[in-house]
Amino acid sequence: MSRYIATRAIRGANALVGEAEVMLKQALDEHGADTPVSFPNTAYFLPVIFGMTGREIENLGELPEVLDHARSLLHPTPSAKHWTPYLGETLDSGMATLLAAETIEAIRYIYGLQPELLPGFELAGGTSFTSPDMNGGADGSSNGHLNGAIDDIQLRSWGIQLVDGRMPGFAAIVGCAKSNAAAVQIVRELQRRNILTFLSGNVNGRSIIHQLLEEGVELGYDTYTVPFGTDTISAIYALGFATRSALTFGGMKGGQAKEILHYNKDRVFAFVLALGEVDDLKYAAAAGAINFGFPVIADTVIPQILPTGVTTYEHVVSLPWHEIDGGDDLEKAERLVQKCIEVRGVKVQVADVPVPVPYGSAFEGEVVRKADMRVEFGGKNSRCFEYLRMGKLDEVVDGKIEVVGPDFSAVDPQGSMDMGIVVEVAGRQMEQDFEPVLERQIHYFVNGASGIQHIGQRDITWIRVSEKAAEVGFDLESFGKILHARLHSDFGAIVDKVAITIYTDPEQVDQRLDEARAAYDFRNKRLEDLTDTAVDVFYSCTLCQSFAPNAPNHVCIVSPERLGLCGAYNWLDCKASFNINPTGPNQPIKLGRVSDLETGYWEGTNDYAKVGSHGVVEEVAMYSIMENPMTACGCFECIVMLIPEANGVMVVSREDTSMTPAGMTFSTLAGIAGGGIQTPGVMGVGKYYLASPKFISADGGFKRIVWMSSVLKDTMSEEFKIVAEREGDLELIDRIADERSVSSVDELLAWMEAHEHPALTMDAIF
Amino acid sequence: MPIEIPVDKWPGTVNTVTLGATAADGGTRSKVVTIGGERSLPFMHFENETPHPPVIALEMTAARPGDWSQVLLDAWGDVVDDPARWAGACEEAGADLILLMFGLNDADGNPVTPDFAVGTVKAVLQATGLPLVVLGPGQAEVDNEILVPVADATKGERLVLGLCEDANYRTIVASAMANGHLVLGRTPMDVNLAKQLNILMTDMGLPLDRIVMDPTTGALGYGIEYGYSVMERLRLAALQGDAMTQLPMLVNPGYEAWRTKESKVGEGVPDTWGDWAARGTHWETLTAVSLIEAGADVVVLRHPDSVTRVREAIDELMTLETA
Incomplete structure (x- = not known):
């Protein structure tokens, strides 16, 4: 302070x-x-x-x-x-x-001094008064005075919108802007974002209300811009409004001061914007607003109070008008309002995706054939990449879309060109770990546009734009508009600002591609370093309880080295999902004390297993198939099952329909592995877990695999190569049997002898 | 040989919720309905008494229903063109409460307006002293447009307003909170989604004793097992002490049963199916009774005869010999 x-x-x-x-x-x-x-x-x-x-x-x-x-x-x-x-x-x-x-x-x-009289002023909708004097006298209209306090009818109408989120918050502006033009731009910026604006105060007798009137801006309920009065004292009506919101919509009673203040801090996204010189009274009133959790942003030089505490973020922020980075009043006003939104943590909704083609998830699967194509990026004939990175909150300009290089209008029909999509996001809750999670969404976001096809990711992205889409005006900027709108609407909880740059200039593409590749490498490395012992929370995942009602007691516990058994959610996804949707299916599990790191028992995971399974499962081992294995619903990518005679396990892919050495096919096995019950020796897993150093590590790890569906060997060959190196046996994968040569236990044992499978000489698995 | 029946001791209790308010409590209802409060699985009287038996709501629509079975239209006669008279008929038929459903259009086929909605709700409130559930057509924009003024105009009545769904609950919850009403939350047959919606709604500050949940169900032969299972699991979780599942449940077997082919179609079906009207009410009754056994606190019905029959079943279940 x-x-x-x-x-x-x-x-x-x-x-x-x-x-x-x-x-x-x-x-x-x-x-x-x-x-x-x-x-x-x-x-x-x-x-x-x-x-x-x-x-x-x-x-x-x-x-x-x-x-x-x-x-x-x-x-x-x-x-x-x-x-x-x-x-x-x-x-x-x-x-x-x-x-x-x-x-x-x-x-x-x-004394009839409120609402404040202002001869000649016409209110565009406002509080009506039972006293005819106050309705402008002779003609009974609501002219000749400012609004004063807001009535209950309007409170209900706006209050509901504040509560349900249609209105992101309100701004209490006190004072007088640098110029009339600045006043107009500030109010327009707030209106554009649907933020309710209350006006009061003055600087040396001149109020923002005067400024707006001179510029012909309509003020009143109808324009969401309410003139309270030209002195600071009238700003009290803003806090009266806030108090009544809590009483009406928070179910609080008069005198519950603490609850009312908390309600406002947590749910009413209001802030004070002090324009011009701040005098003693304004400081005093601002201190009053801070009680409500409403921060103060000033456009003059005043001392700042940056630590958080009573407010969610900073208490008092100074952003002197002349120092705001912007060419004209419009840009300065935009930045100032943006700053206010940031300081208060107001979430702005972007309703539609503003592109000239139909947009929706129904178009995600669309294919653009060569003959219907206008242009393609990536594929055989050009390069294309996408890269999303986190930027600094005060550096990323929300909504900025820049195209560096020519558009595709110069390219021959059905031709190709280089493109790089670089997305910069910033947000209070954003973390670098979320970059890849968000980046992967680009695929779905772009595919949602009718006539656009998106395949791949990172530097193997391949995008086609159809002739039809190009004809109606889909251009490079459209990609940016899609990403801006969707990142806000789907990830608003962690993303406050999104800026997109599209590079087509070949030299620039080169340069940015190098940057992107460095980032991809960095992320790969980060994933390698992200081990179970490097974190203190795992995540639960109950997503599948929706689809697997017959496994009501199953919960996945997702750790950095063990992804969800469906293969769809890894630890980072769960972390991001929890940040986006704190009441959703992914909840953090604090690990607490380690009980047994070898088998994978923590206090936290065991406690959670009991709660999550409704008491059916008492303990769960993260790294064992033999002892308290993790349960499964039915949506596992693979089934791992003990083959006692072979002293090892087999892994069956759900894509494999053939007979396994266990004498059962995948679909029969699925009945044993699913259902949310613990069956030692049987487990459903995600296929990437196979390559994890923690894959049944308590039972001997990857070397226990004696048989595996060939489809896994093919699709996971890169990952398994690394596993083989890690296990110190480059021939390891070839020692594992598959359905092409082995479909019974006898054949399996013969194969293992012939290929010197390590499981033969390992300790007994049970 | 004496047989000892195992008695479960559950730590949790279903919330007690009162629908409707009398003049003494700021409303105009002549009677109120209290549901919930269970401390055991349904009708396990030997474990704990059932404080409030399941209740029956009759569904009526604000404008003559366009898609109801002819059997239903015949049963109700011309009251379906007059919400006030229909409400009176529902009360006469023995309903404990009334569910008033708005479609997208008013009686003249024009899009519903706030005035029409408020007028209809007020007419129904005048015609009957029973508590009222008011549901919008289920399209977020229209729901919000008509339910907010209805909530304002009926402050203090403790109506149940709906539908609150994952994508649209904030406006309805806010207007219920501001006017002392209750809300109905609906999720598509899923324990976790139901729980999540309950968390979201209470997060806004709405007390748990003002929320009723509809976990959705299917009709007999059309997925009732699925619905039954979800309700049973919700109730088990509630009794185990999970506060976010301890809400009384309202389900609509009337809607589900009367959209099956067996109830809806009278011609071109095998003779062995028997009398059409009887078949329809059988279907509705059996669906409703099954769901009551799954833990439903409110069943919504459409046929007046079903009310009598479901009532008999409830009375019988409530007076079962206790071991």
Whole structure:
């Protein structure tokens, strides 16, 4: 906490409480204690006072005790000489400011000074007043004054949108922008993002409300831009709105201050944007807003409070207008609003994929034949790659799509050209580990466009654009638009900003391809280093319980060295999935104390096994098929099964329909391996687990495999080569029998003798 | 030889949920319905008593239903053109509560409007004193457009609003929270999806005693085993103490049974199938009773005769000799 801010906020609070006391005394003298006080059309009394203190203020005579309470929250300004903690004091002062401000506005309503009069002003929809005086007098219209407090009807309408996410949040703008043009651009940027905007305050008498009016911007409920008043005190209506949101939609009651403040911090994505010079009162009001978890962003130089605590991220951020990187007011406004969104953690929805062709998952399987093709990238005749990397939050410009090099209009029909797609994403929750998880999605995202075919990944990407798609205007930029929209909509939980650069200039493609390949290598290395002992959480996966209702008690435990048995989810996928969907099918399992690293027992995994299997399974061994093996649903890629006579195991692929040495085919075996029950000696696994150093390592590892479906040998030959090296026997794979030569135990034993299979000389498997 | 029946001791209890509110509680209902509270599998009276027997809802539509079996239309007669009278007829037929279903169109075939929805709900509330479940057509935009004003206009009635689904629950939950209503969450026959939706809805701050879940089911001969199994597993998890599965269950055997060929088609079917109307109600009754045994707290029916028959079955199950 900055002492400067604390000093000024506390000073501002002291002054305002004093001012309120004077006003209240005068009002009591002139009008009497019985005079009713209220804001128009609300069932929540004076909402901030009601929410924070539980007091149901209905007349002037009840207000002195509110101010007494406010005064009790005041503190002396921090000593310049001695360091004392002052965060608590500052927050208290902020709260005192809010109570005083609401008291002042309530009194002003009695005097007809609220809503603030502004001759000639026409409100584009606003709070209606039962008193005809307030409806603009003679013609009964809502003209001639600003809006003042928001009524309950509008609160419900907007509140629902804030709660269900249609409206990402609200901005309380206080002060006056650098120029009229800047004021307009800032408000337009907020409107464009569906963010509700409340206006109040001034700098030397000039308010953003004046600026917008001069530029002909319509203000009122209808434009989601509500002018509260031209002084700072009127900003209290924003917090009254926030308090009532919690009371209405959070089911809270007056006086539950802590719950109401938490509700706002966690669910109401609001922030304060202070434009122009920040005076004592503004600091005091800002301290009030921080109580609600609403951060303050200023466009002038003020001390910052960057550590998180009361707010989700930074408390006070300064982004001086003249330092904002941007060519004109429009760009500066965009960056400023973007910064506000970042600081508050507002999630912006991107509804549609703005491309000229139909878009949806129904088009994913489409094939573009050579004859129908306009252009292709990758394949035999050109190079194509895609690379997604994490950038810095303040460097990535969301929505920026750049094409470096010529578009494909210059290419002959059915021709080809080089292309590199480089995606930069940034987000508070983004981690470098998620790069490959997101990058793999490019395949599905691009394929969703009708008339576009996407195959492969990384530097073996191959994309075709059909003649039809090109005719209706699909171009290189369209790729960027697809990726921007889909990354936001599907991965909004971890991605806040997405920028895309498409390279077609051959020299640039060369250069970027080198960068991408370095990154691919780095990731491969990272995967190798990602071992079970290098992490402290595994993930559960109950995804398949949806498809395998007859295995209600099965749960996968996914570790870095043992992917899900369906082959679809590895540890990184689970981690990303949990970040994206914290209530979803992948939950972290804290490992806790190791019970037996050899067989693979941790406290955490065993505890989870009990809960996840609803008590059916007591313990699960991560690395053994013989002792408490992991259960399976039915969607395993392979079945591993003990062949007792051979002192080893066989591995049957689900693509293999032939007879196995066990005397059963895959489909018969599946009945034994599935169902969520532990059967020692039988286990369903994902095929990449076979190549893991932790593959049944407690039972002897890969060398135990005596028979394996040939399809696995073929498709996994690269991986198995590495395994053979690791096991120190380059002939290892050739020593393993398959269905082409062996289909009974007798044949298997003969084969093993003939090929000197290592299992023959290993310890007894049980 | 004396036989000792094993008694299960379950740590968990199904939530008790009250539908509808009387004038004393801020509504206008003449009676309320309380469901849930089970501490054992259905009708295991020797373990624990069943605090609230399963209840029967009758389904009616806001506009004359276009796709209902002729058997049903014959049974109800011309009240199907008048929601208020239909609601009265449902009450007379012995329903414990009423489920009012909106389609995409109003009675004149125009798209439903908030005014039409509010008007219809108010008419039904006036015509009957029973608690009410109000469901939109199941299209997010339309649901939200009509359910929000309905929720506002009936504040305090403790209606059950739906459908809350994975893709669209926030708006309905928010308006229920703001107006003291309940919600119905539906997930497609899956324990984990049901649980997840319950987590999401309670995450928004809606208390668990204001949520009823519909785990979806199938009709007899059309996947009832699947639905039964999911309900049974949800209930087992609830009794084992998993708070996010401890919600009372509402299922709609009426909808499921009356869309089977056996119930819907009267001509061109084998004579051995017997009388069409009898067959339809048999189908509905058997589906409903099976689901009650799986743990349903509310069954939604369509035929008035089925109400009587399912009621008999419930009464019998509730008075079973305890060992």
